[in-house]
Amino acid sequence: MVLTGHCLCKAVTYTANVDAPLLTGYDHCDDCQRQSGSTYSLVVVVPQDSLTVKGPLKKWKGIAASGNAVYRWFCEECGSPIAHDPEAAPVVALKGGSLDTEIKKTLKPDTEIWTAGKLPFCQEHLEHPFEFMPGH
Template sequence: MPLTGHCLCKAVTYTAEVDEPAITAYDHCDDCQRQSGSTYSLVAVVPKDKLTINGPIKSWAGKGSSGQAVHRLFCSECGSPIAHDPDAAPEIIALKAGTLDTEIKKTLKPTVEIWCASKLPFCQEKLEKPFQGMPE
């Protein structure tokens, strides 16, 4: 079953013709924190030649630790990040796993954390009061 997903407004859709990601990781790099607006980005790495993206995509390129460009793809309508595409690893692309279809992302099993040098110190803490939804 392929991996499918979409942006928040559904203008951008994608399909990766793979049964599962090659790697599912918590990416703690500073750029992913900024792009996601959160403490890390959950990424699902797939072969780039197996991915088809449809819809209005924009790209912004920053410099990765390799000195080469990392292209960050996002929906030009709603701004949802879709993937990052590093020139240093041209055979892969890292999908932003939160954009996968709901039933697919429920099956993900992250196996690694990357860029832990940038991991925020409070990410290791377990909070005493977890809420299933918004507190009332």
């Protein structure tokens, strides 16, 4: 499966060659709420080494609740969020909304992460909720 996507102005493009995403779900952490400007961020997690990114990408280093760095990626031109890259794992969480339209129509989120930050009015209830990150 090849996942492709781009920012709003199409200056940043990416391709991830994967058999399937490692995880597709809703990330309710406060940082994702702020980066997305919404109640959660739809993320499609892929191995770092599967991803190729082209264009004027800016990375901002933040610190997660764990104390580890998380790099938030966005387009330098239009500011669209592209992904976040946790220093603690060799993965990248692509922002689901940045995937090409036909690909994002096929997504089937089955996981919620950081439900500790889930806002009380969010009604999504998926099979695999995690209070924080899986494995923590």
